[in-house]
Amino acid sequence: MRRAVSPLLLVTVALVLADSAVVTLALPDILLHLDASVGQVAWVLIAYNLVLGLGAVPAAMLFARTQPRVFTATGIALFAGASAWCAVADSIEILILARCLQAIGGALALIGCLEQLVAERGERRGVASWVAAGVLGTALGPVAGGLLTQAISWQAIFVVQVPFAVLAVPAALAVRTEPQRVPDRHRPALRANVTLALMSAALTAALFLLVLLLVQGWGRSPATAAITVSVVPVAALAARPLARLLRPPPGVEIAVGCFLVAGGLVGLAIPPSSHLAWTIAPQALVGLGLGLTVDQLTSQAMRMRLPRARHAGWTIGARHLGVVVGLAILTPVFTADLRDAQQPAEQAITALVLDSPLTPESKIAVAQGLGDVLADQRGEVPDLHRAFATLDVDPGEAAAVARLERDLNEQVERAATLAFRDSFLIGAGLAFLALLTLIPIRRRRTP
Amino acid sequence: MSGLQRWIGLPVAAVVLVVGVVGVQLVNGGGTYEPLKPADPCVERTVTSRAAGIDALTERLVLLGVNNAACTLGVSREALTLELAQSGGQSSGQSGARSDARIDALRQGLLTAVDQMKADGSLPRASDLVDEALDSADLNGLLERAIRALPDSLIDSALKTDDVLQRAIDDLDLRELLGNVDDQDDLQQQVEVAVTQAVKDSLAARLRDLLP
Structure with a gap:
């Protein structure tokens, strides 16, 4: 059991963050099955990200006052239970409500898992693995959701999460840590979190819009769309070796990541035909950008800042509120354009x-x-x-x-x-805006 | 790796990648992958038909007529077609697809189409259409046989296709006709009545011209 603790906690982190976009490819099926409108179905995505974004910092504040393993196990159990409820939801209202509960459980689980992983693997490895699991989950979410929807049904997306989360409950309880009352020493890393929010909004454009274009616009099956968008996580994995090879300073790495995401989104805006091959290279740019930015920004926002859970909460908040802002800006634009x-x-x-x-x-x-x-x-x-x-x-x-x-x-x-x-x-504009936030502002010194 | 290389290596690689990807997309027509734009209805259009006889004549007449009407109204042929087709149960009035202006433009467009077909020599002679018209007409057997026995030259001198068509177009209640677009039988019956009346009027006018 001891050996399985870290992997199970990492899978939980990946699942919670994958849920941010996991239903994207299932939205057309949900729309038909629950007889919902396009606007209502968008809330299946928005509600989760909004509640997760708003709930992360309060969850981190609550964490400081409770027993860590109980806190984490409760969060994971709530996430598992709400996932099961999502699977059996028979109306769009119930599904949205279940998604909100899922997000509350997810917020508790993410904060708890971070501290449990640090306790298990040490500060550096624990935080790095928590960040990496999150990036992987975010990138793989739409792919996994698409394949499950095509192979089984949209409900399967939620059903498969339950056993993993249920197994992670005893794993969380197995890590014995004491509550740490660390004073609130540092302010949130404003610049890193704002850049992270803007990049999340831009990446939402890439993943959310691309799968909608593939399935709704070009009439491809969810499985085909899932396989097509798998270019993004594959390219994201290739970003690390590239960064290791060229060893750029962190600021340059983040700026280049923003530029690549913006370039990829411009490429996706102007395909010469509906042949899937035309999406590959732009997606690879987006994936490389994702791999270069999100983990660096998350690490920057948390590095040397205490209490760690609180700053993790700020990064989760920035990320998911960025997704909500992206959806809020893009949904009316593309529905009107459609x-x-x-x-x-x-x-x-x-x-x-x-x-x-x-x-x-x-x-x-x-x-x-x-x-x-x-x-x-x-x-x-x-x-x-x-x-x-x-x-x-x-x-x-x-x-x-x-x-x-x-x-x-x-x-x-x-x-x-x-x-x-x-x-x-x-979306490309949002990525360029993220790039602009990186320009250093010199404060004028008074003589 | 030098400090400078560390600073510019990744940015240069990124610029090359982005310019390369966007450039290849643009060179291959990216940015112009858009729906077909409707042709200018005021530019002369070649209209063909896969049908024969009266069906082909009707199809060409309608396509040219709608095109001419669209030109007059300053809209595309496709927009006018959709407007007319989608206004199925709407009441008539001064606005909308079946406003007086649209009905007048359509009627004038059809009349102009007859002139265009006559000018380009694609209007069939009346004798070419008689057999087909008699097949679908409800005449008594004796009269039908008598008409079929008439020589083509006599039919063509008595009936001019353009004259019959123009009279039929003037007679047709286009507003009612558009209301029957979904009902093929009603549509056909309405056209038949108008064409029959036009043939009678054309013959009567011809006889009047012959009298001193």
């Missing part, structure tokens, strides 16, 4: 149908089918295949109909890509 893209898409579809090499009867049949699909799209990217699935046309026209369906789908993909462009560029 709505605005409807008109050019419909006009392009109309032009292709009118000019298609089909008989007038077939054109009318296609137009009626498309009309039904477009009227039923509820602000989402329409699935035009429904209009063609039941189409009864002359066998001699089958090839032309198939070509028309392909051309129409391309127009929908073009419109969706255009609709996401501004949001990716705003």
